[in-house]
Amino acid sequence: MLNLKLKYKRRGAYTEERKERTEHKVIVDAPLSDTMIYPLNMHIGKPAEPIVEVGDHVKMGQLIAEKQGFVSANIYASVSGTVEAIKDMPSMHGPNRAIVIQNDFKDTPAPLLVEPNQHLTPQEKLALVEKAGIVGMGGATFPTHVKLSPPKEKQIDTLIINGAECETYSTADHRLMIESADDIIAGVKELLSLFPIKQTYIAIETNVHDSVEALKRAIGDDTRIKIKELETLYPQGAEKQLIKTLVNREVPSAGLPLDVHTIVANVSTVRAVYLAIQKGLPLLDRVTTLTGEPIKDPQNFRVRIGTPIQVLIDASGGFVSKTGKMLHGGPMMGKPITSGQVPITKGTSVVTFLPKEEVKEDERTPCIKCAECLNVCPVSLQPILISNAYEKGDIDEAERLGAMDCIDCGNCSFICPANIPLLDNIRQAKTEIRARKEKA
Amino acid sequence: MVNLQDMTLKMTASPHLKSPKKTDWIMKQVVIALLFPLAAAIYFFGIKSLFMVIVGILSSVLFEYAYQKIKDQPVRINDYSAVITGMLLGLSVPVTAPYWSIVVGSFFAIVIIKQLPGGIGRNMFNPAVGARVMLKVFFSPWITNWVTPGRGTDVVSTATPLESIGHFSRTVGEDVPGLWDLFLGVNLGGNIGETSKAMILLAFIYLVVRGVINMKIPLLYVITVAVISSIYGGYDTTYMMTHVLSGTLVFAAVFMATDYTSGALTPGGQTIFAIGAGVLTIGIRILFDFPGGVGFAILIMNALSPLIDKYLAPRIYGHKKRPKVSLS
Numbered sequence: 001m002l003n004l005k006l007k008y009k010r011r012g013a014y015t016e017e018r019k020e021r022t023e024h025k026v027i028v029d030a031p032l033s034d035t036m037i038y039p040l041n042m043h044i045g046k047p048a049e050p051i052v053e054v055g056d057h058v059k060m061g062q063l064i065a066e067k068q069g070f071v072s073a074n075i076y077a078s079v080s081g082t083v084e085a086i087k088d089m090p091s092m093h094g095p096n097r098a099i100v101i102q103n104d105f106k107d108t109p110a111p112l113l114v115e116p117n118q119h120l121t122p123q124e125k126l127a128l129v130e131k132a133g134i135v136g137m138g139g140a141t142f143p144t145h146v147k148l149s150p151p152k153e154k155q156i157d158t159l160i161i162n163g164a165e166c167e168t169y170s171t172a173d174h175r176l177m178i179e180s181a182d183d184i185i186a187g188v189k190e191l192l193s194l195f196p197i198k199q200t201y202i203a204i205e206t207n208v209h210d211s212v213e214a215l216k217r218a219i220g221d222d223t224r225i226k227i228k229e230l231e232t233l234y235p236q237g238a239e240k241q242l243i244k245t246l247v248n249r250e251v252p253s254a255g256l257p258l259d260v261h262t263i264v265a266n267v268s269t270v271r272a273v274y275l276a277i278q279k280g281l282p283l284l285d286r287v288t289t290l291t292g293e294p295i296k297d298p299q300n301f302r303v304r305i306g307t308p309i310q311v312l313i314d315a316s317g318g319f320v321s322k323t324g325k326m327l328h329g330g331p332m333m334g335k336p337i338t339s340g341q342v343p344i345t346k347g348t349s350v351v352t353f354l355p356k357e358e359v360k361e362d363e364r365t366p367c368i369k370c371a372e373c374l375n376v377c378p379v380s381l382q383p384i385l386i387s388n389a390y391e392k393g394d395i396d397e398a399e400r401l402g403a404m405d406c407i408d409c410g411n412c413s414f415i416c417p418a419n420i421p422l423l424d425n426i427r428q429a430k431t432e433i434r435a436r437k438e439k440a
Numbered sequence: 441m442v443n444l445q446d447m448t449l450k451m452t453a454s455p456h457l458k459s460p461k462k463t464d465w466i467m468k469q470v471v472i473a474l475l476f477p478l479a480a481a482i483y484f485f486g487i488k489s490l491f492m493v494i495v496g497i498l499s500s501v502l503f504e505y506a507y508q509k510i511k512d513q514p515v516r517i518n519d520y521s522a523v524i525t526g527m528l529l530g531l532s533v534p535v536t537a538p539y540w541s542i543v544v545g546s547f548f549a550i551v552i553i554k555q556l557p558g559g560i561g562r563n564m565f566n567p568a569v570g571a572r573v574m575l576k577v578f579f580s581p582w583i584t585n586w587v588t589p590g591r592g593t594d595v596v597s598t599a600t601p602l603e604s605i606g607h608f609s610r611t612v613g614e615d616v617p618g619l620w621d622l623f624l625g626v627n628l629g630g631n632i633g634e635t636s637k638a639m640i641l642l643a644f645i646y647l648v649v650r651g652v653i654n655m656k657i658p659l660l661y662v663i664t665v666a667v668i669s670s671i672y673g674g675y676d677t678t679y680m681m682t683h684v685l686s687g688t689l690v691f692a693a694v695f696m697a698t699d700y701t702s703g704a705l706t707p708g709g710q711t712i713f714a715i716g717a718g719v720l721t722i723g724i725r726i727l728f729d730f731p732g733g734v735g736f737a738i739l740i741m742n743a744l745s746p747l748i749d750k751y752l753a754p755r756i757y758g759h760k761k762r763p764k765v766s767l768s
Contacts, residue, residue, distance in 0.1 A: 013459075015457070016457070168457065240757060240758070244757070250757055250758050251757075251758055252758045252759075253756070253757075253758040253759050254758075255758065310444065313444065318443075319443075319444075319447075322447055323444075323447055323449070324447075324449065324450055325449055325450050325456055326444070326449050327454075327456060329454075331454070331455060331456040331457040332454060332455045332456075332457070333454050333455070334454055334456065335454070336449070336450065336451045336452065336453070336454075336456070337449075338449045338451065340444045340445075352456075354456055354457070356447075358457065359450050359456070361452070362458065362462070365462075365463055365516070365519065365560075366516075366559065366560050366561040366562070367561045368463055368466075368521075368560060368561045368700050368701055369561060369700045369701045369703070369705055370466065370700045371654075371700065371705050371706070371710075374705065374706065374707070374754065375707075378757070379756055379757035379758070380754040380755060380756050380757055381754075381756060382705070382706070382753060382754070382765075384705075385705075385765065397765075397766055400763055400764055400765070400766075401753075401763055401765065402756040402759070402763050405756050405757065405758060405759070408454075410454050410455030411455075413455050413458070414455045414457065414458055414459055415459050415461075416458075416459075417459070417461055417462045417463045417465070417466055418462075418463055418561075419458070419462070423453070423454070423455065424453060427453070
């Protein structure tokens with residue numbers, strides 16, 4: 001799509017859209033894998049602790065690892081089978097402790113969390129969300145029950161449902177909004193029953209207009225829920241940006257959306273909330289896009305949590321050309337990985353394969369002070385100044401310039417005409433600032 | 441079929457895609473934009489205009505190459521920035537200017553202003569503007585012999601409109617060309633690239649659509665001049681428009697005030713830079729019997745921009761105050 005790119009202060013960058021490979025592809029069930037891998041740290045917060053032992057037989061939907069403390073999440077077996085090992089396995093964060101289950105392909109079900117379609121109190125519903133192991137499925141993997149537990153003095157009045165899938169190749173949420181609009185809206189209504197919410201928005205980008213029809217049909221005549229179409233701009237779907245754009249509130253530095261009386265939840269997460277509360281189901285599967293130019297037949301998969309990426313690669317027909325990078329996530333924020341054993345986890349919305357020719361290191365040239373990094377920074381940092389301060393070893397200056405407010409979106413490094421590793425430097429500065437704080 | 445195991449996968453951190461618009465792409469866009477005023481120069485002042493620009497480009501690139509070779513630095517002439525400086529210089533003098541004056545200007549711009557502080561991105565002042573002002577101050581007889589366009593040697597010396605409207609004058613003299621002529625550059629003396637505002641406007645539109653320049657800077661600059669001259673001239677539209685369309689203003693607003701390196705970095709700083717340049721330009725024009733206000737105005741704002749940026753650092757999302765920045 002051609003954008004008329006005017007140069008002024010924006011809330012993001014016009015990164016290239018590459019969704020056409022999968023945006024019209026119906027979600028398909030991924031093949032079942034014989035080996036399933038469940039990293040215990042697949043969410044933000046404390047890793048879960050295994051409650052099964054090697055050799056145990058587990059049923060599909062059985063709790064296998066228990067959350068530790070408040071900011072943590074339960075993990076369930078997404079197949080039935082035998083616990084083969086509890087050991088370090090490849091994950092998006094490098095080798096990590098994981099439960100490995102040998103699938104018996106019987107899908108023997110465990111009892112549901114609760115009988116379906118019961119009348120539940122808000123407390124019971126919240127407890128179910130916590131029990132079901134639901135985390136932010138847009139990629140952040142922040143435990144959802146924490147988001148839904150505001151301290152007493154912080155009344156929630158705004159709910160934002162995030163369907164603004166701004167990463168270059170991602171289409172999983174887009175397809176989910178088209179194909180499971182009813183489930184999503186049912187989930188929204190469950191959230192509305194928990195708080196005295198005054199305004200509810202479903203945020204999507206204008207490039208996924210077809211999902212609006214589906215959502216509108218599902219909403220029907222419920223006037224509480226409004227759809228907002230936003231400019232296709234990266235990182236439109238970042239939590240803090242959505243809040244600013246939709247309700248003109250700013251989350252205070254180092255704060256949470258709760259601080260401005262707002263809850264932001266991704267569409268996939270909302271669907272999981274619906275499945276937990278009304279169907280009694282823990283989080284067992286999700287929709288993940290596997291895509292990129294080197295992939296023969298990119299797909300949107302409904303995939304069991306724990307399925308190794310290699311299974312999806314095979315189901316997509318393998319490679320037609322050489323890939324230079326495999327990313328857990330999209331090209332702007334994804335983590336590079338090298339092993340096909342890395343599993344799909346709760347936060348895996350997309351796995352991206354970049355063509356070899358696009359993965360190159362361009363020579364760094366002098367900064368020409370074009371100010372583009374300032375123009376595209378969604379939180380109004382001056383990335384080049386933070387980068388300069390870091391390179392001069394002036395960590396105090398980097399902190400004064402707001403390094404800790406960086407949201408890691410990658411726009412500055414993306415746009416820089418001089419190939420300065422701005423985000424790398426800002427990340428390093430953040431690491432040093434944190435290290436100093438811990439020492440102090 | 442290719443297997444994952446057979447491929448070498450890179451592990452560098454995000455973002456994994458980069459915008460294809462690199463420094464040389466940006467500079468090439470400016471070169472393309474400068475072809476508009478160059479075409480007008482050739483049309484109005486003859487083929488010598490082209491040779492003047494070629495001399496500017498060759499001497500600028502050569503000085504940059506020689507300097508970087510001598511200092512054993514990486515040679516960066518491929519970034520096209522020296523080409524721009526050369527083109528600006530060639531277009532910034534009247535058709536009567538001797539070629540050597542352009543070469544002297546190139547030396548001053550490239551070696552003194554740009555390379556001595558450290559090369560591209562390090563210069564406080566805009567090289568072309570600095571060289572222009574230097575030429576004007578020290579080589580005035582040669583480069584301020586304004587002539588109206590004529591074919592061949594049939595040129596007529598002329599006063600510039602600025603000498604009529606400047607220096608406390610509040611009215612437009614009889615000898616000043618009409619606004620339409622000022623806009624198109626017809627029968628107008630001046631620096632060869634600056635007479636046709638119509639072509640500069642096209643270049644402006646090109647640069648804005650390409651996302652190379654921030655349109656706020658030229659617009660605020662020109663509007664500031666327009667507003668102050670309008671008030672000073674008793675809301676005389678002709679007087680105001682004569683100020684806007686005369687001299688280097690429009691050319692400098694589009695091609696020189698928008699220079700990244702010597703301009704302001706922050707959004708607020710860019711606004712102050714543009715308005716400040718406008719105030720200084722019209723101030724110099726009115727107060728002094730000296731038509732070259734634009735050059736000095738931009739140089740003064742160049743010098744002030746680091747300070748302006750320091751105080752106008754953008755407020756970060758989620759903070760109440762602007763961050764405190766030390767002056768680097």
